[in-house]
Amino acid sequence: MTLSLPPRARLGRSALALAGSVALVASGSFAANAAPTYDASNNNSSKKLRSAVTVEKVVGHLTALDAIAEANGNTRSSGTEGYSASVDYIVGKLTAAGYKPTVQPFLFPFFAELSPAVLEQSTPDGVTYGPDDVATMTYSGAGEASGAIEAIDTTGTASATGTSGCEAADFAGFTPGSIALIQRGGCTFAVKAANAEEAGATAVIIFNTGVGANTGAVAGTLGAPDLVGIPVVGASFAAGTDLIGDDVTGRVVVDTISENRETYNVIAETSGGNPDNVVMIGAHLDSVLAGPGINDNGTGSAGILAVAEGMSKVKTANKVRFAWWGAEEEGLLGSEHYVADLVAKDQLDSVGLYLNFDMIGSPNFGRFVYDGDNSAFPVGPGAAEGPAGSGQIEQDFHDYFASVGLASGETAFSGRSDYGPFIAEGIPAGGLFTGAEGIKTAEQAALFGGVAGAPYDACYHAACDDTDNLSLTALDQMSDAVAHLTVTYAMSTLDVNGAGASVKGKGPKDRFEGNPLGGGTESGGGLHPEHDHDHDLADR
Known part of the structure; x- marks a missing residue:
């Protein structure tokens, strides 16, 4: 998909009307209208799905989430009315697109x-x-x-x-x-x-x-x-x-x-596809208390929602399951609860891989892929080991970006986002990240554009993380990549985990061996680096 906008174009909070896509109800929550937002039902290829997942649709969801925050004290943090209204919005949109979403409640320390x-x-x-x-x-x-x-x-x-x-x-x-x-x-x-x-x-x-x-x-x-x-x-x-x-x-x-308060994960999956090789696509829906969380992580949530809408009628070889996690900002609690529940029910083996999208619209963005093979960030205090198959996911993202003429760097599995509970259980994982509080280097500015010496996101975890705090260029490019890998793995995960068959007509291709100039960031996700699970009981 293409968009005629200048690089790093930004939105104002009131720049886009909701245009009937949401309606504010007396309770302060938002309900979707009856019409889904995808343009075609047979988006069974990367090209078709990327055409359906327009940046305008992603921005439409972000505008709605921003309006929800504005109506609820400028926050969508778990345990608040703003988060509950965000859940209502996601559920309404999924239902309108033909899914049967489930809401998974859990308690968390507020x-x-x-x-x-x-x-x-x-x-x-x-x-x-x-x-x-x-x-x-x-x-x-x-x-x-x-x-x-x-x-x-x-x-x-x-x-x-x-x-x-x-x-x-x-x-x-x-x-x-x-x-x-x-x-x-x-x-x-x-x-x-x-x-x-x-x-x-x-x-x-x-x-x-x-x-x-x-x-x-x-x-x-x-x-x-x-x-x-x-x-x-x-x-x-x-x-x-x-x-x-x-x-x-x-x-x-x-x-x-x-x-202790109750909060929620939202889960929706395709009606068909192999239930023993589930392709999971996740993003956290909550913001921090300090702000509306439009980049962190409205962008990931809106991006995967647009992808889910676009492929709701696609006949997939593998079941595709979309997840919007609660209480990520409190320590990955929603994804931890979900994975623990799968383990307790002896259902974890059904998950073939997990893709995570935490911050994909940072205003001074980098185009970062999780370092699944630990080639850029060796296993150590700041980088967890990518389970077998994670390196292939990384390679597939790099291949995609190379195929559209875009450079990509790498980011560590630092434990700062919802891939953490999945890789801890040995599930192949990967995803995208455009940067948080880290500082863009001159090398990265040459690769990706933007301003060297400045944060990727100066409004990270702040009240100003609203619709002014976005790069439409990043959002466009990264949501295309989300769509590409989602539909690719919906059809086959053979190269990642050996499951299923190869896709007909898919032959050898040129490989893109990562970014030859580096351009990586170690931060690896949207959870604040000072938030440490061990911190809960450690005398710091």
Whole structure:
């Protein structure tokens, strides 16, 4: 497909009308009209499907998702009305296209900081600590506490080996009703805070070690809602030591919501095709709380929705299953739940491969393919091993881009997106990514265009990630690639996993051996790099 637009053209939030494709209902959710948006039903080849999956259709879905966010506090985060309305929209469009979508509910730990934490010393000095010195612990209880501040098993000296607050015995002599001051180290934040709460503390301050780079405010997590019910904040080493002493009093205020909430995955599949060799196509539907998430990851969600609409009547050799994941931004929770459910039902072997599309419209984009053979990003802390067959998926994407005269680089299986639970189970995987907070190099600017020295997406995880934050060029090129590989594997996955037969008429072709100039990025997906599953229980 082609589009007569200048490179990196952008949309305004109100630039495109919804044109009757969605209707706002009283509940705040959106319902699709009855007509599907594909132009032809027999899109059984790459050329036909790419012609049907126009960038205008993808943008139409993005405009609808942006309107949903605007109507719901500028967010589509899991656990919010904006996310529920996004689910309604996807389900409505799939139903209109002839699918029978299912909505898979699951519980997840929801946390929102409604206002910044407050930490004050009342006596002997009146001090209000700034944002560099205090941070709300994730999953902290809400509330306000004032009174004496009592240091627990610490003198405030810099130490990487202390165990302040790790044992109940540390609180012997602690005065109930006081605020506990604890130094980081030796055990999890949750253990420290729970011991303090059990001893009668009204709030907890956990300050940094003062060793090496560990001097600023501790931005930690308690692991889950309801483990600790009192306010818990992290503090800098300087603030913590400033609060040690006799007759020190202070005030702690935390304003949060911390609870388990229900959210959803949306699943839809073709009516035909081999159910024992399912081709899975996935993207996460949720945004972060801070913004509408139109690039991250409205683009992936809209792209695969347009592909699903375009091939809803195609007779496929393999069953194709589309998935829109919930709570990705909370730690890949939707895809983890789905894969765990398949394992529990002994159905995982039916999945032949998984393709992931997380951010495919970044304004300063790179054209990145997941490094399935680990040739650019060897297995290590920042790159997981691609299961057998993943290298072939990577090669097929590179071949496609080469066939249309486009260079492509590589991105690591860094664990930052929903391919993670699939590759952990040995399922061949691949996908596309146009870049997040990483910085475009001069080499990449020469390959892909755009601005060297600037982020791929300056609005990553921010309130400005709306329809102004898109490259239509990237969205056009990448949605074509999504369509190409989806219909290709719908017909045969023989080269990837040995299943099925070769496609008639498919012969030898020139191979494109990756990008000879490099041009890769290690970030590999849309989940923020600071979000670490081990972080939940680790004393960071």
